[in-house]
Amino acid sequence: MDIETVNSLSYEEFIELFGGVVERCPLAAAAVWSRRPFGCVSDVEAGIGEFIDSLSESGKEGLVRCHPDLAGRELASGTLTAESQREQEGAGLASLQAEEAAQIAGLNREYKQRFGFPFVICARTSDKAAILQQLQQRLRNLRSQELLHAVQEIKKICHLRLQDLLHRAPPKL
Amino acid sequence: MDIETVNSLSYEEFIELFGGVVERCPLAAAAVWSRRPFGCVSDVEAGIGEFIDSLSESGKEGLVRCHPDLAGRELASGTLTAESQREQEGAGLASLQAEEAAQIAGLNREYKQRFGFPFVICARTSDKAAILQQLQQRLRNLRSQELLHAVQEIKKICHLRLQDLLHRAPPKL
Numbered sequence: 001m002d003i004e005t006v007n008s009l010s011y012e013e014f015i016e017l018f019g020g021v022v023e024r025c026p027l028a029a030a031a032v033w034s035r036r037p038f039g040c041v042s043d044v045e046a047g048i049g050e051f052i053d054s055l056s057e058s059g060k061e062g063l064v065r066c067h068p069d070l071a072g073r074e075l076a077s078g079t080l081t082a083e084s085q086r087e088q089e090g091a092g093l094a095s096l097q098a099e100e101a102a103q104i105a106g107l108n109r110e111y112k113q114r115f116g117f118p119f120v121i122c123a124r125t126s127d128k129a130a131i132l133q134q135l136q137q138r139l140r141n142l143r144s145q146e147l148l149h150a151v152q153e154i155k156k157i158c159h160l161r162l163q164d165l166l167h168r169a170p171p172k173l
Numbered sequence: 174m175d176i177e178t179v180n181s182l183s184y185e186e187f188i189e190l191f192g193g194v195v196e197r198c199p200l201a202a203a204a205v206w207s208r209r210p211f212g213c214v215s216d217v218e219a220g221i222g223e224f225i226d227s228l229s230e231s232g233k234e235g236l237v238r239c240h241p242d243l244a245g246r247e248l249a250s251g252t253l254t255a256e257s258q259r260e261q262e263g264a265g266l267a268s269l270q271a272e273e274a275a276q277i278a279g280l281n282r283e284y285k286q287r288f289g290f291p292f293v294i295c296a297r298t299s300d301k302a303a304i305l306q307q308l309q310q311r312l313r314n315l316r317s318q319e320l321l322h323a324v325q326e327i328k329k330i331c332h333l334r335l336q337d338l339l340h341r342a343p344p345k346l
Contacts, residue, residue, distance in 0.1 A: 011238050011289065025200050031228075031235030034289070054229040055204075062204030062224075065184050116184065116207070 007037040021161040024066040064117040064150045091123035107135045122156035180210040194334040197239040237290040237323045264296035280308045295329035
């Protein structure tokens with residue numbers, strides 16, 4: 001999809017297309033539409049990054065809370081967003097051994113108890129061994145460090161979701 | 174629902190329950206969870222108001238863009254959120270005469286063309302005659318005035334949605 005196509009979208013079309021690049025937060029795309037016309041496709045990503053950075057601290061925490069657990073109940077029940085489902089399956093989280101699943105579930109619980117938001121990692125640039133190792137390591141961080149870390153991961157996830165959308169054929173709207 | 178019940182909710186439960194009080198913006202509830210424990214139920218509303226006020230100008234525009242058209246295609250096709258469906262039906266927008274429907278559709282188009290976001294009004298404190306009159310009148314406003322106005326309407330909608338939730342029986346979660 002070229003930038004002319006992106007710039008020609010109505011806000012409804014733009015939100016429909018890009019509303020899922022930040023998990024459960026169509027507001028990010030809806031806000032970024034204000035920046036049209038975009039000079040190039042990376043301006044869309046830059047705009048979303050600025051939107052995220054402009055959120056208050058509790059807003060950023062909220063953004064992290066809009067993410068599902070890794071290898072959690074929603075993966076098992078198929079109620080994740082389509083994007084999260086693909087990403088978690090791709091990292092091997094849908095086919096864990098019982099012991100691995102129990103270990104990740106326990107660490108997720110501990111992480112949420114400690115920080116008040118879920119562990120977020122860009123699953124597509126990781127695998128289950130690395131995820132487990134990161135979960136154990138990041139549990140020891142300060143809350144403020146972890147919030148920054150989670151926001152960086154959200155930006156990585158957003159980057160890859162945007163790449164998928166921008167490199168496919170233009171939408172039929 | 175009393176405040177002890179609200180304060181006892183996990184963030185997942187809180188987002189599930191309050192995630193729709195701002196249209197298509199679970200982020201608002203997710204952010205406000207950071208403020209627990211709440212002293213009283215009106216603290217939840219105050220927190221959401223502060224979240225909205227803390228958004229950048231394009232963030233506020235995005236918030237407005239996450240709202241559907243009044244008496245638009247989504248009302249006809251039944252694809253509105255449950256909250257919006259009830260509110261628009263309650264204001265008589267589901268049973269417009271063809272001429273009224275055409276007039277509102279035309280004014281909505283003009284409004285969106287002029288401001289880059291949809292006309293938002295708290296339908297529950299209005300009716301179709303007042304909505305039509307407001308739409309015609311607000312079309313003449315400056316964009317900056319209209320953004321402020323739309324944000325105020327979003328807060329009124331949020332207030333009534335919160336009242337519905339807080340005055341019903343506690344959720345079975």
